[in-house]
Amino acid sequence: SHELRTPLNSILILAQMLADDAEGNLSPKQKEYAATILQSGNALLELINDVLDLSKIEAGQMERTDEAFSLAEFARELERQFAPQAEEKKLAFYVEVDPKLAEEPYMSDLRMLRQIMNNLLSNAFKFTEAGSVNLRIYAAGVREEPRETLVAFEVRDTGIGIPPEKHELIFETFRQADGRTNRKYGGTGLGLSISRELASILGGTIRLESKVGEGSTFTVLLPLKRP
Numbered sequence: 001s002h003e004l005r006t007p008l009n010s011i012l013i014l015a016q017m018l019a020d021d022a023e024g025n026l027s028p029k030q031k032e033y034a035a036t037i038l039q040s041g042n043a044l045l046e047l048i049n050d051v052l053d054l055s056k057i058e059a060g061q062m063e064r065t066d067e068a069f070s071l072a073e074f075a076r077e078l079e080r081q082f083a084p085q086a087e088e089k090k091l092a093f094y095v096e097v098d099p100k101l102a103e104e105p106y107m108s109d110l111r112m113l114r115q116i117m118n119n120l121l122s123n124a125f126k127f128t129e130a131g132s133v134n135l136r137i138y139a140a141g142v143r144e145e146p147r148e149t150l151v152a153f154e155v156r157d158t159g160i161g162i163p164p165e166k167h168e169l170i171f172e173t174f175r176q177a178d179g180r181t182n183r184k185y186g187g188t189g190l191g192l193s194i195s196r197e198l199a200s201i202l203g204g205t206i207r208l209e210s211k212v213g214e215g216s217t218f219t220v221l222l223p224l225k226r227p
Contacts (some may be wrong), residue, residue: 072102092132130159
């Protein structure tokens with residue numbers, strides 16, 4: 001990873017400096033070229049990071065490190081992070097946390113959970129052109145095997161939706177619901193694969209409900225653990 005990311009980070013830093021053109025020496029077309037280099041470099045870095053994460057998971061080297069944190073603060077962090085995207089695309093963005101869950105600390109691997117939610121929210125905003133994106137964290141009842149209370153992290157959008165026959169396919173590596181969406185919306189096709197694997201490491205699952213033209217709801221179900 002060091003050999004891949006170090007030179008790429010240097011390219012990105014220099015491309016950003018060129019795109020900013022602080023000295024005003026570049027023509028509009030040259031600044032556009034620099035911005036294209038920066039955009040392409042960031043896309044490549046995203047792919048490298050996803051492939052490395054997937055490799056770690058498949059090799060059994062992705063170890064969880066649990067810590068106590070506030071679900072209310074976690075939700076506020078995600079709200080702050082994605083609010084600019086909502087504003088840019090003129091989408092409503094609603095965030096709701098069950099008050100009962102927000103009262104006490106929650107125990108899990110914060111880094112893994114953050115990566116899952118970043119993937120799901122990024123996809124929701126990417127594939128939604130009008131309407132809203134909703135994040136809701138709530139108690140989801142008790143499952144029998146193993147018997148434990150579940151917490152649901154639900155991401156609902158009013159985007160393009162996914163046909164029923166593609167609901168399982170999109171969780172496969174390098175796959176999207178429609179090959180054409182990769183060209184229109186971009187992406188590596190690894191985010192959902194990684195998210196499902198991380199949810200499994202955390203002792204949970206991801207469920208999908210979706211209709212074409214009506215939007216999608218991804219729900220991460222994880223055990224409720226207190227410190």
